[in-house]
Amino acid sequence: MQDNVIDQSKDITILELLDRVLNKGVILTGDLVISVADIDLIYLGVKLMLSSVETMEQLKAGKSRKKEYEEADI
Amino acid sequence: MSENKILFCTGPIDEITEEIGKFNSKEESKLTLGPKNADSGLAKLVLTLVELIRKLVEKQAMRRVDGGTLTEDEIERLGETLMNLELKMEELKKYFNLTDRDLNINLGPLGDLM
Amino acid sequence: MKKLIYSIVSEDSNQEKLNCILPEMKGIAGAKLISVSYKQISAVVSELEKSDYIVDQSNALEYAGVIEKLADQFTLLPMRYGSLLDSTESIMQLLERNYPEFRQNLLKVEHKCEFGLKIFGDLQKLKAELTFEFEPVIANSTIPSTEIKNPVYLEYLNKKLKEHRFEESLLAYIDSVIAELTVCLTRFNAVSKFRKMTTAALVTDAVFLLDESKKAQLIQAIEDIQDQYPSLNFILTGPWPPYSFVDVTLK
Numbered sequence: 288m289q290d291n292v293i294d295q296s297k298d299i300t301i302l303e304l305l306d307r308v309l310n311k312g313v314i315l316t317g318d319l320v321i322s323v324a325d326i327d328l329i330y331l332g333v334k335l336m337l338s339s340v341e342t343m344e345q346l347k348a349g350k351s352r353k354k355e356y357e358e359a360d361i
Numbered sequence: 362m363s364e365n366k367i368l369f370c371t372g373p374i375d376e377i378t379e380e381i382g383k384f385n386s387k388e389e390s391k392l393t394l395g396p397k398n399a400d401s402g403l404a405k406l407v408l409t410l411v412e413l414i415r416k417l418v419e420k421q422a423m424r425r426v427d428g429g430t431l432t433e434d435e436i437e438r439l440g441e442t443l444m445n446l447e448l449k450m451e452e453l454k455k456y457f458n459l460t461d462r463d464l465n466i467n468l469g470p471l472g473d474l475m
Numbered sequence: 476m477k478k479l480i481y482s483i484v485s486e487d488s489n490q491e492k493l494n495c496i497l498p499e500m501k502g503i504a505g506a507k508l509i510s511v512s513y514k515q516i517s518a519v520v521s522e523l524e525k526s527d528y529i530v531d532q533s534n535a536l537e538y539a540g541v542i543e544k545l546a547d548q549f550t551l552l553p554m555r556y557g558s559l560l561d562s563t564e565s566i567m568q569l570l571e572r573n574y575p576e577f578r579q580n581l582l583k584v585e586h587k588c589e590f591g592l593k594i595f596g597d598l599q600k601l602k603a604e605l606t607f608e609f610e611p612v613i614a615n616s617t618i619p620s621t622e623i624k625n626p627v628y629l630e631y632l633n634k635k636l637k638e639h640r641f642e643e644s645l646l647a648y649i650d651s652v653i654a655e656l657t658v659c660l661t662r663f664n665a666v667s668k669f670r671k672m673t674t675a676a677l678v679t680d681a682v683f684l685l686d687e688s689k690k691a692q693l694i695q696a697i698e699d700i701q702d703q704y705p706s707l708n709f710i711l712t713g714p715w716p717p718y719s720f721v722d723v724t725l726k
Contacts, residue, residue, distance in 0.1 A: 293365075295378045300366040302381045303591060303712050305532065308539040311718035312555035313483065315569075315725060366715070368590070368694050371701055372708025377595060380676050423639035426632065440628030443635065 404457040409464045411453070415446055478566060479503060479523040480558040481541045482716075485550040485581040486515050492548065493517060500544060503527060503537055511563055513570035516577050519545060520566060528559065546716040550585045552577065552723070553716045572726045580721055583666075588687045589720060590713030592697065594652065596645075596678040600706040605644045646671065649678055652704060656681065659696045663689045668719060678707065682719040690714060 370377070422439055425431055431439070454460070479502065484493060497508045502521030510517040519541070528534075538556045545551055560566050570577070653669050660667050665685035672678060685693065694711065701709045 292374055295374045296365045296367050296370075298378050299374075299381060299710070300364075300712065301532075301536065302378070303366060303715075304539050305535055306381075307715060307718040308535050308542070308553070308556045309530075310555070311721075312553040313558070313721050313723050313725070314555050315480075315558050315560070366712045367710065368690075368713060369697055369701075369709065369711040372595060372710070377593075377708065377710055380595060381593065419635065420639070423635055426636060427639065436632065437625075437628050440632035441625070444628060444631040 405459060405463060408450075408453060408457065408459060412450060412464055415450060418446075419443055477523050477525060477528065477559040477561065478520050478563065479528070479538075480554050480560065480566065481508070481519045481521070481538065482545055482551040482553050483570075483577050483581070484510070484517045484519055484545060485578075485585070486512065486517050487550075493519075496545075496548060500541060502541060503534055508541065511566045511570070513567055514574060516570060516574065516581065518566050518570060519551075520563075523559065528557075530557065542716055546588075550581050551716065552580055552584070552721045553718050569725070573723065576723050576725075580723060584684065584717040584720060586686055586688075587684050587717065588690075588714035589717045590683045590685070590690075590693060590711060591715065591719075592656075592679070592681040592683065593677060593710050593712075594679040594681075595676050595708040595710070597706060597708070598675065601645060601648070602641065604706050605641065605648060652700070652707065653679060653681075655700055655703070659700060660685070662696070663693060665689075665693075666720065684717060684720045687714060 422443060426436055426439065454464070481502070486493065493510050497510060497519070500508050502508045503523060504527040506521040506523065508519055508521050511520055512518075535556050542551070542553045546553075560569065649671050653671075656669075657667065660683060663683075663685045665683045667681060667683045670680040683693070690713070697709060697711050701707070
């Protein structure tokens with residue numbers, strides 16, 4: 288049972304190390320190769336496209352309230 | 362080679378090993394389109410994208426509902442549309458014989474899609 | 476024949492040391508390691524036949540092992556496995572063109588190491604812990620039943636809304652753990668990077684860059700924070716060479 292834990296600790300160490308040496312560190316090629324599997328770029332694109340209508344509504348509401356205050360001051 | 366690098370760990374170590382392994386091994390879940398699996402590969406790709414968009418739209422819709430600026434009628438219509446979208450998605454999945462797991466392609470650094 | 480770069484080493488006061496250590500080490504496929512220097516930095520390189528360049532676990536680990544051994548003695552920037560150039564001239568060009576950025580990064584990581592913290596959440600436990608008063612979207616009593624077209628839609632929406640609110644509260648919960656960690660890390664003058672919800676169970680994926688002498692204190696601090704979050708599992712690893720903190724856009 289103890290051995291199992293030791294083995295898995297080694298496993299985690301190896302996994303962590305592999306993640307670093309394969310996915311991090313200085314890369315020579317800066318541009319991303321867009322292969323079919325790299326859909327995450329599209330994902331980001333889609334996310335950016337979805338503007339928060341809610342925020343816009345609130346901004347609009349905030350703007351009109353400001354106008355009210357300004358008018359009241361006069 | 363290197364000694365054990367774990368400094369502190371709580372929780373079931375075997376589950377943790379499995380989780381970490383999950384997002385390291387991109388091989389099995391990589392989407393490859395080739396002459397052999399063009400059909401099912403394409404369906405998987407398309408449905409994953411559709412499901413992604415559906416989930417994003419759903420998320421955005423919920424934020425609006427929570428925001429309290431919709432009328433009751435709009436809320437009901439939203440519910441109807443979202444529900445129908447989800448049902449349609451289920452139909453498509455069944456038609457192409459794909460499960461949720463199949464569509465959950467690991468997209469690299471962004472981790473699990475949904 | 477390609478050149479495989481393992482890391483960019485700061486030579487500052489260790490000019491001779493590098494040339495003493497390299498002959499005692501071996502690179503991938505048993506190749507010898509040499510240094511290519513430009514002013515105060517050196518690239519540690521080995522020759523590699525294209526056929527010997529295989530992206531598999533054992534080679535990647537061997538490559539990482541070289542970096543690890545060098546990191547014990549030198550301040551360095553680890554390269555990603557697969558950093559191949561054609562010739563010594565191209566390596567020199569690389570060092571020359573990016574000299575200021577390399578120097579800057581080397582300065583940033585001097586005497587520091589990277590530590591990784593992954594936080595896992597048991598979703599079931601979290602659902603229980605983060606229970607909240609759930610108000611249905613529209614209380615059915617406020618609309619006369621003749622006006623509701625189909626209660627099924629409202630039911631569906633209520634279900635979705637509940638899930639959505641749970642997700643929001645989960646994110647807020649994660650934000651509070653991260654805030655806690657951030658405060659703690661300022662004590663150590665650490666640089667940190669956080670990623671939230673990488674997978675459903677991996678609630679937070681963080682890396683910290685701090686002074687190697689602060690290791691024991693870091694462990695204690697993380698333990699203390701973990702005590703406050705019994706529904707979460709923490710795993711702290713390190714010390715690592717600064718893989719996650721090399722912000723270089725190469726020219």
